[in-house]
Ligand SMILES: Nc1ncnc2c1ncn2[C@@H]1O[C@H](COP(=O)(O)OP(=O)(O)OP(=O)(O)O)[C@@H](O)[C@H]1O
Protein backbone atom coordinates (compact mmCIF):
# COMPACT_ATOMS: atom_id res chain seq x y z
CA UNK A 1 0.00 0.00 0.00
CA UNK A 2 1.23 3.47 -0.83
CA UNK A 3 -1.32 5.20 1.43
CA UNK A 4 -3.06 3.81 4.50
CA UNK A 5 -5.49 5.52 6.87
CA UNK A 6 -6.92 3.95 10.02
CA UNK A 7 -9.84 4.89 12.26
CA UNK A 8 -10.05 8.52 11.14
CA UNK A 9 -12.32 10.82 13.12
CA UNK A 10 -13.01 14.47 12.41
CA UNK A 11 -15.66 16.70 13.96
CA UNK A 12 -16.57 20.22 12.86
CA UNK A 13 -18.11 21.93 15.89
CA UNK A 14 -20.73 19.35 16.75
CA UNK A 15 -20.96 17.86 13.24
CA UNK A 16 -19.16 14.49 13.05
CA UNK A 17 -17.81 14.48 9.49
CA UNK A 18 -15.74 11.29 9.96
CA UNK A 19 -16.58 8.73 12.61
CA UNK A 20 -14.03 5.98 12.15
CA UNK A 21 -13.04 5.80 8.49
CA UNK A 22 -10.41 3.46 7.04
CA UNK A 23 -8.78 3.73 3.66
CA UNK A 24 -5.93 2.20 1.72
CA UNK A 25 -4.68 2.30 -1.83
CA UNK A 26 -1.92 0.48 -3.69
CA UNK A 27 0.39 2.01 -6.30
CA UNK A 28 -1.37 2.26 -9.65
CA UNK A 29 -4.76 1.46 -8.18
CA UNK A 30 -7.88 3.53 -8.94
CA UNK A 31 -10.30 3.63 -6.00
CA UNK A 32 -13.70 5.32 -6.21
CA UNK A 33 -15.06 6.94 -3.06
CA UNK A 34 -18.84 7.14 -3.16
CA UNK A 35 -21.67 7.86 -0.76
CA UNK A 36 -24.50 10.31 -0.13
CA UNK A 37 -23.95 14.05 -0.02
CA UNK A 38 -22.56 15.13 3.34
CA UNK A 39 -21.41 11.62 4.25
CA UNK A 40 -17.77 12.74 4.64
CA UNK A 41 -16.15 11.94 1.27
CA UNK A 42 -14.35 15.27 0.83
CA UNK A 43 -13.34 15.32 4.49
CA UNK A 44 -11.82 11.85 4.05
CA UNK A 45 -9.95 13.01 0.96
CA UNK A 46 -8.63 16.12 2.74
CA UNK A 47 -7.44 14.02 5.69
CA UNK A 48 -5.64 11.37 3.66
CA UNK A 49 -4.05 14.05 1.46
CA UNK A 50 -2.68 15.86 4.50
CA UNK A 51 -4.70 19.03 3.81
CA UNK A 52 -6.48 18.85 7.16
CA UNK A 53 -5.47 16.94 10.29
CA UNK A 54 -7.93 14.33 11.65
CA UNK A 55 -8.90 14.58 15.35
CA UNK A 56 -8.05 10.89 15.75
CA UNK A 57 -6.58 8.13 13.63
CA UNK A 58 -3.46 7.77 11.51
CA UNK A 59 -2.47 8.41 7.91
CA UNK A 60 0.65 6.82 6.48
CA UNK A 61 2.15 7.60 3.10
CA UNK A 62 4.84 5.15 1.99
CA UNK A 63 5.45 4.15 5.60
CA UNK A 64 5.69 7.76 6.86
CA UNK A 65 3.20 9.01 9.44
CA UNK A 66 1.64 12.30 8.30
CA UNK A 67 0.53 13.16 11.84
CA UNK A 68 4.08 13.38 13.13
CA UNK A 69 5.34 15.64 10.34
CA UNK A 70 5.67 19.40 10.64
CA UNK A 71 3.41 21.59 8.49
CA UNK A 72 6.39 22.41 6.29
CA UNK A 73 7.23 18.73 5.78
CA UNK A 74 3.61 17.94 5.05
CA UNK A 75 3.22 20.63 2.44
CA UNK A 76 6.50 19.59 0.82
CA UNK A 77 5.16 16.04 0.67
CA UNK A 78 1.90 17.26 -0.87
CA UNK A 79 3.79 19.23 -3.51
CA UNK A 80 6.14 16.47 -4.53
CA UNK A 81 4.10 13.28 -4.10
CA UNK A 82 0.44 14.29 -4.53
CA UNK A 83 -1.59 15.77 -7.36
CA UNK A 84 -5.03 17.34 -7.07
CA UNK A 85 -8.00 17.80 -9.38
CA UNK A 86 -11.21 19.43 -8.20
CA UNK A 87 -14.59 20.14 -9.73
CA UNK A 88 -13.63 23.62 -10.97
CA UNK A 89 -11.83 26.87 -10.30
CA UNK A 90 -8.32 25.56 -9.87
CA UNK A 91 -6.42 27.12 -12.76
CA UNK A 92 -4.80 30.53 -12.39
CA UNK A 93 -6.79 32.81 -14.74
CA UNK A 94 -3.87 35.14 -15.53
CA UNK A 95 -1.62 32.36 -16.82
CA UNK A 96 -1.88 30.46 -20.10
CA UNK A 97 -2.84 26.78 -19.93
CA UNK A 98 0.78 25.83 -20.62
CA UNK A 99 2.00 28.09 -17.80
CA UNK A 100 -0.63 26.65 -15.49
CA UNK A 101 0.55 23.10 -16.13
CA UNK A 102 4.20 24.12 -15.81
CA UNK A 103 3.57 26.04 -12.57
CA UNK A 104 4.15 23.20 -10.05
CA UNK A 105 7.51 22.46 -11.70
CA UNK A 106 8.46 26.14 -11.78
CA UNK A 107 7.68 26.36 -8.03
CA UNK A 108 10.08 23.46 -7.56
CA UNK A 109 12.80 25.42 -9.34
CA UNK A 110 12.69 23.62 -12.69
CA UNK A 111 13.88 25.80 -15.58
CA UNK A 112 11.13 27.39 -17.64
CA UNK A 113 12.06 25.68 -20.90
CA UNK A 114 12.15 22.22 -19.34
CA UNK A 115 8.94 22.79 -17.37
CA UNK A 116 7.06 24.00 -20.43
CA UNK A 117 8.29 21.12 -22.54
CA UNK A 118 6.92 18.68 -20.01
CA UNK A 119 3.70 20.66 -19.79
CA UNK A 120 3.29 20.50 -23.57
CA UNK A 121 3.85 16.74 -23.63
CA UNK A 122 1.14 16.22 -21.02
CA UNK A 123 -1.29 18.59 -22.72
CA UNK A 124 -0.73 16.55 -25.91
CA UNK A 125 -1.38 13.29 -24.07
CA UNK A 126 -4.64 14.69 -22.72
CA UNK A 127 -5.57 15.84 -26.23
CA UNK A 128 -5.58 19.56 -25.41
CA UNK A 129 -2.26 20.53 -26.98
CA UNK A 130 -4.17 23.08 -29.04
CA UNK A 131 -5.13 25.28 -26.08
CA UNK A 132 -1.59 25.58 -24.62
CA UNK A 133 -1.35 29.32 -25.33
CA UNK A 134 -4.90 30.21 -24.28
CA UNK A 135 -5.96 31.41 -20.87
CA UNK A 136 -8.30 29.14 -18.83
CA UNK A 137 -11.19 31.61 -19.23
CA UNK A 138 -11.22 31.05 -22.98
CA UNK A 139 -11.38 27.22 -23.06
CA UNK A 140 -14.37 24.92 -22.58
CA UNK A 141 -15.13 23.18 -19.29
CA UNK A 142 -13.99 19.82 -20.62
CA UNK A 143 -10.74 21.27 -21.96
CA UNK A 144 -10.17 23.11 -18.68
CA UNK A 145 -10.52 19.88 -16.69
CA UNK A 146 -8.00 18.13 -18.94
CA UNK A 147 -5.58 21.00 -18.38
CA UNK A 148 -6.19 20.59 -14.63
CA UNK A 149 -5.45 16.86 -14.90
CA UNK A 150 -2.24 17.67 -16.81
CA UNK A 151 -1.20 20.08 -14.08
CA UNK A 152 -1.95 17.50 -11.37
CA UNK A 153 0.21 14.91 -13.13
CA UNK A 154 3.13 17.11 -14.22
CA UNK A 155 5.21 16.40 -11.10
CA UNK A 156 4.70 12.64 -11.56
CA UNK A 157 2.89 12.31 -8.22
CA UNK A 158 2.51 8.94 -6.51
CA UNK A 159 -1.14 9.67 -5.65
CA UNK A 160 -3.68 11.71 -7.59
CA UNK A 161 -6.63 13.01 -5.57
CA UNK A 162 -9.70 13.87 -7.65
CA UNK A 163 -12.83 15.27 -5.98
CA UNK A 164 -15.74 15.21 -8.46
CA UNK A 165 -13.42 15.84 -11.44
CA UNK A 166 -16.30 15.46 -13.89
CA UNK A 167 -18.93 17.14 -11.71
CA UNK A 168 -19.28 20.17 -13.95
CA UNK A 169 -19.11 18.33 -17.30
CA UNK A 170 -21.69 16.71 -19.58
CA UNK A 171 -21.45 12.94 -20.00
CA UNK A 172 -19.46 13.00 -23.24
CA UNK A 173 -16.77 15.27 -21.78
CA UNK A 174 -16.89 13.49 -18.44
CA UNK A 175 -16.21 10.16 -20.15
CA UNK A 176 -13.29 11.59 -22.09
CA UNK A 177 -11.73 13.17 -19.00
CA UNK A 178 -12.04 9.86 -17.13
CA UNK A 179 -10.57 7.86 -20.01
CA UNK A 180 -7.59 10.18 -20.32
CA UNK A 181 -7.11 10.58 -16.58
CA UNK A 182 -7.10 6.83 -15.88
CA UNK A 183 -4.92 6.08 -18.92
CA UNK A 184 -2.34 8.70 -17.89
CA UNK A 185 -2.39 7.50 -14.28
CA UNK A 186 -1.97 3.84 -15.24
CA UNK A 187 0.92 4.67 -17.51
CA UNK A 188 2.73 6.33 -14.58
CA UNK A 189 1.60 3.80 -11.97
CA UNK A 190 -0.05 6.69 -10.10
CA UNK A 191 -2.68 5.72 -7.53
CA UNK A 192 -5.97 7.60 -7.99
CA UNK A 193 -8.43 8.47 -5.23
CA UNK A 194 -11.59 9.38 -7.09
CA UNK A 195 -14.50 10.97 -5.21
CA UNK A 196 -17.65 10.87 -7.30
CA UNK A 197 -21.45 10.80 -7.18
CA UNK A 198 -21.74 9.14 -10.56
CA UNK A 199 -21.70 5.38 -10.95
CA UNK A 200 -20.59 5.68 -14.56
CA UNK A 201 -17.50 7.56 -13.38
CA UNK A 202 -16.93 5.06 -10.56
CA UNK A 203 -16.95 2.30 -13.18
CA UNK A 204 -13.48 3.50 -14.24
CA UNK A 205 -12.14 2.40 -10.85
CA UNK A 206 -10.71 -0.96 -9.80
CA UNK A 207 -12.55 -0.90 -6.49
CA UNK A 208 -14.97 1.29 -4.58
CA UNK A 209 -15.25 2.46 -1.01
CA UNK A 210 -18.59 3.70 0.27
CA UNK A 211 -18.79 6.41 2.91
CA UNK A 212 -21.96 6.54 4.97
CA UNK A 213 -22.35 8.72 8.07
CA UNK A 214 -18.60 9.24 8.28
CA UNK A 215 -17.75 5.54 8.12
CA UNK A 216 -16.25 3.63 5.24
CA UNK A 217 -17.45 0.35 3.87
CA UNK A 218 -15.93 -1.61 1.11
CA UNK A 219 -18.34 -3.43 -1.16
CA UNK A 220 -17.01 -6.68 -2.42
CA UNK A 221 -18.76 -7.87 -5.51
CA UNK A 222 -19.50 -11.54 -5.84
CA UNK B 223 -40.86 -12.23 -11.11
CA UNK B 224 -40.50 -15.36 -8.97
CA UNK B 225 -44.06 -15.92 -7.74
CA UNK B 226 -43.13 -19.07 -5.80
CA UNK B 227 -40.41 -17.44 -3.73
CA UNK B 228 -42.58 -14.40 -3.18
CA UNK B 229 -45.29 -16.68 -1.78
CA UNK B 230 -42.74 -18.27 0.50
CA UNK B 231 -41.67 -14.85 1.76
CA UNK B 232 -45.29 -13.94 2.47
CA UNK B 233 -45.82 -17.27 4.26
CA UNK B 234 -42.84 -16.70 6.52
CA UNK B 235 -44.87 -14.32 8.64
CA UNK B 236 -47.51 -17.03 9.23
CA UNK B 237 -49.67 -19.65 7.49
CA UNK B 238 -52.28 -18.48 4.97
CA UNK B 239 -54.98 -19.82 2.70
CA UNK B 240 -54.48 -19.69 -1.04
CA UNK B 241 -56.99 -16.86 -1.56
CA UNK B 242 -55.38 -14.92 1.26
CA UNK B 243 -51.97 -15.32 -0.39
CA UNK B 244 -53.35 -14.13 -3.71
CA UNK B 245 -54.84 -11.07 -2.04
CA UNK B 246 -51.58 -10.23 -0.23
CA UNK B 247 -49.60 -10.72 -3.43
CA UNK B 248 -51.92 -8.62 -5.61
CA UNK B 249 -52.01 -5.87 -3.01
CA UNK B 250 -48.25 -5.57 -2.74
CA UNK B 251 -46.86 -6.67 -6.08
CA UNK B 252 -49.68 -7.23 -8.55
CA UNK B 253 -50.52 -3.61 -9.40
CA UNK B 254 -50.85 -4.14 -13.14
CA UNK B 255 -51.12 -7.92 -13.26
CA UNK B 256 -53.13 -9.63 -10.54
CA UNK B 257 -52.61 -13.41 -10.29
CA UNK B 258 -55.23 -15.84 -11.57
CA UNK B 259 -56.45 -18.53 -9.18
CA UNK B 260 -55.00 -21.07 -11.60
CA UNK B 261 -51.53 -19.56 -11.13
CA UNK B 262 -51.96 -19.44 -7.37
CA UNK B 263 -52.88 -23.10 -6.98
CA UNK B 264 -50.38 -24.33 -9.57
CA UNK B 265 -47.65 -22.46 -7.72
CA UNK B 266 -48.74 -23.82 -4.35
CA UNK B 267 -48.88 -27.37 -5.74
CA UNK B 268 -45.30 -27.00 -6.98
CA UNK B 269 -44.09 -25.62 -3.64
CA UNK B 270 -45.86 -28.49 -1.86
CA UNK B 271 -44.29 -31.08 -4.14
CA UNK B 272 -40.82 -29.59 -3.54
CA UNK B 273 -41.30 -29.66 0.21
CA UNK B 274 -41.10 -25.87 0.56
CA UNK B 275 -44.60 -25.56 2.06
CA UNK B 276 -46.86 -27.97 3.90
CA UNK B 277 -50.57 -28.11 4.51
CA UNK B 278 -51.13 -26.66 7.92
CA UNK B 279 -54.83 -27.31 8.23
CA UNK B 280 -57.88 -28.15 6.15
CA UNK B 281 -61.29 -26.67 6.72
CA UNK B 282 -64.45 -28.75 6.23
CA UNK B 283 -65.63 -28.97 2.63
CA UNK B 284 -63.66 -29.73 -0.49
CA UNK B 285 -61.37 -28.06 -3.07
CA UNK B 286 -57.94 -26.50 -2.82
CA UNK B 287 -59.28 -23.26 -1.34
CA UNK B 288 -59.94 -25.07 1.96
CA UNK B 289 -56.28 -25.68 2.64
CA UNK B 290 -54.07 -23.53 4.76
CA UNK B 291 -50.36 -23.51 3.87
CA UNK B 292 -47.31 -23.06 6.08
CA UNK B 293 -43.68 -22.59 5.10
CA UNK B 294 -41.20 -25.39 5.89
CA UNK B 295 -37.56 -25.03 7.00
CA UNK B 296 -36.52 -25.79 3.44
CA UNK B 297 -38.83 -22.98 2.31
CA UNK B 298 -37.22 -20.52 4.71
CA UNK B 299 -33.79 -21.51 3.39
CA UNK B 300 -35.07 -20.89 -0.12
CA UNK B 301 -36.20 -17.36 0.75
CA UNK B 302 -32.92 -16.71 2.50
CA UNK B 303 -30.95 -17.78 -0.56
CA UNK B 304 -33.12 -15.75 -2.96
CA UNK B 305 -32.75 -12.57 -0.95
CA UNK B 306 -28.99 -12.96 -0.52
CA UNK B 307 -28.29 -13.72 -4.19
CA UNK B 308 -28.01 -10.55 -6.32
CA UNK B 309 -30.01 -10.56 -9.54
CA UNK B 310 -28.15 -10.72 -12.80
CA UNK B 311 -28.08 -7.05 -13.84
CA UNK B 312 -30.37 -6.42 -16.79
CA UNK B 313 -32.94 -3.81 -17.74
CA UNK B 314 -36.37 -3.87 -16.12
CA UNK B 315 -35.37 -5.64 -12.94
CA UNK B 316 -37.31 -3.17 -10.88
CA UNK B 317 -40.30 -5.36 -9.98
CA UNK B 318 -38.11 -8.22 -8.71
CA UNK B 319 -35.85 -5.89 -6.76
CA UNK B 320 -38.82 -4.11 -5.24
CA UNK B 321 -40.31 -7.44 -4.14
CA UNK B 322 -37.02 -8.48 -2.57
CA UNK B 323 -36.76 -5.26 -0.60
CA UNK B 324 -40.34 -5.49 0.66
CA UNK B 325 -39.97 -9.15 1.62
CA UNK B 326 -36.65 -8.51 3.37
CA UNK B 327 -38.38 -5.87 5.50
CA UNK B 328 -41.49 -8.03 6.04
CA UNK B 329 -39.43 -10.96 7.25
CA UNK B 330 -37.19 -8.85 9.47
CA UNK B 331 -34.05 -9.34 7.39
CA UNK B 332 -31.83 -6.39 6.53
CA UNK B 333 -32.66 -4.79 3.20
CA UNK B 334 -29.46 -2.71 3.24
CA UNK B 335 -27.38 -5.84 2.69
CA UNK B 336 -29.29 -6.94 -0.37
CA UNK B 337 -29.26 -3.42 -1.84
CA UNK B 338 -25.49 -3.21 -1.29
CA UNK B 339 -24.89 -6.65 -2.80
CA UNK B 340 -27.01 -5.74 -5.82
CA UNK B 341 -25.23 -2.42 -6.23
CA UNK B 342 -21.85 -4.18 -6.17
CA UNK B 343 -23.08 -6.65 -8.79
CA UNK B 344 -24.24 -3.80 -11.03
CA UNK B 345 -20.96 -1.95 -10.62
CA UNK B 346 -19.02 -5.10 -11.48
CA UNK B 347 -20.85 -5.32 -14.80
CA UNK B 348 -20.44 -1.58 -15.38
CA UNK B 349 -16.66 -1.95 -14.93
CA UNK B 350 -16.64 -4.75 -17.47
CA UNK B 351 -18.61 -2.66 -19.98
CA UNK B 352 -16.40 0.37 -19.35
CA UNK B 353 -13.31 -1.72 -20.13
CA UNK B 354 -14.92 -3.18 -23.25
CA UNK B 355 -15.95 0.32 -24.31
CA UNK B 356 -12.41 1.62 -23.87
CA UNK B 357 -10.89 -1.08 -26.06
CA UNK B 358 -13.68 -1.17 -28.62
CA UNK B 359 -14.69 0.62 -31.81
CA UNK B 360 -17.52 3.13 -32.12
CA UNK B 361 -20.13 0.35 -32.37
CA UNK B 362 -18.92 -1.15 -29.08
CA UNK B 363 -18.95 2.30 -27.51
CA UNK B 364 -22.57 2.91 -28.47
CA UNK B 365 -23.75 -0.55 -27.44
CA UNK B 366 -21.94 -0.38 -24.11
CA UNK B 367 -23.23 3.16 -23.49
CA UNK B 368 -26.80 1.97 -23.83
CA UNK B 369 -26.28 -0.79 -21.28
CA UNK B 370 -24.33 1.53 -18.98
CA UNK B 371 -27.08 4.15 -18.90
CA UNK B 372 -29.70 1.51 -18.01
CA UNK B 373 -27.51 0.04 -15.29
CA UNK B 374 -26.82 3.51 -13.96
CA UNK B 375 -30.56 4.14 -13.69
CA UNK B 376 -30.93 0.92 -11.67
CA UNK B 377 -28.11 1.95 -9.37
CA UNK B 378 -29.74 5.32 -8.77
CA UNK B 379 -32.91 3.53 -7.82
CA UNK B 380 -30.95 1.25 -5.46
CA UNK B 381 -29.35 4.29 -3.81
CA UNK B 382 -32.61 6.18 -3.43
CA UNK B 383 -34.32 3.08 -2.06
CA UNK B 384 -31.50 2.63 0.47
CA UNK B 385 -32.02 6.23 1.56
CA UNK B 386 -35.77 5.63 1.97
CA UNK B 387 -35.77 2.26 3.72
CA UNK B 388 -37.03 3.64 7.05
CA UNK B 389 -39.93 5.28 5.30
CA UNK B 390 -40.78 2.07 3.42
CA UNK B 391 -40.40 -0.07 6.52
CA UNK B 392 -42.92 2.08 8.35
CA UNK B 393 -45.61 1.30 5.76
CA UNK B 394 -44.91 -2.36 4.91
CA UNK B 395 -43.92 -3.87 8.24
N1 LIG C 1 -15.09 23.22 6.89
C1 LIG C 1 -16.21 22.72 7.45
N2 LIG C 1 -16.81 23.33 8.49
C2 LIG C 1 -17.92 22.82 9.08
N3 LIG C 1 -18.53 21.69 8.68
C3 LIG C 1 -18.00 21.03 7.64
C4 LIG C 1 -16.82 21.50 6.96
N4 LIG C 1 -16.52 20.64 5.97
C5 LIG C 1 -17.47 19.67 6.02
N5 LIG C 1 -18.36 19.90 7.00
C6 LIG C 1 -19.50 19.02 7.37
O1 LIG C 1 -19.03 17.70 7.49
C7 LIG C 1 -19.92 16.77 6.89
C8 LIG C 1 -19.23 16.00 5.78
O2 LIG C 1 -18.90 16.92 4.74
P1 LIG C 1 -18.13 16.51 3.41
O3 LIG C 1 -17.86 17.76 2.65
O4 LIG C 1 -16.97 15.67 3.76
O5 LIG C 1 -19.23 15.63 2.68
P2 LIG C 1 -19.25 15.02 1.18
O6 LIG C 1 -19.52 13.57 1.33
O7 LIG C 1 -18.02 15.42 0.45
O8 LIG C 1 -20.53 15.72 0.55
P3 LIG C 1 -20.81 16.17 -0.99
O9 LIG C 1 -21.12 14.91 -1.74
O10 LIG C 1 -22.02 17.03 -0.86
O11 LIG C 1 -19.60 16.88 -1.50
C9 LIG C 1 -21.11 17.60 6.41
O12 LIG C 1 -22.11 17.54 7.39
C10 LIG C 1 -20.54 18.99 6.29
O13 LIG C 1 -21.54 19.95 6.48
Ligand SMILES: [Mg+2]
Pocket residue numbers: 041042043
Ligand atom coordinates in the same frame (compact mmCIF):
# COMPACT_ATOMS: atom_id res chain seq x y z
MG1 LIG D 1 -17.64 16.63 -1.27
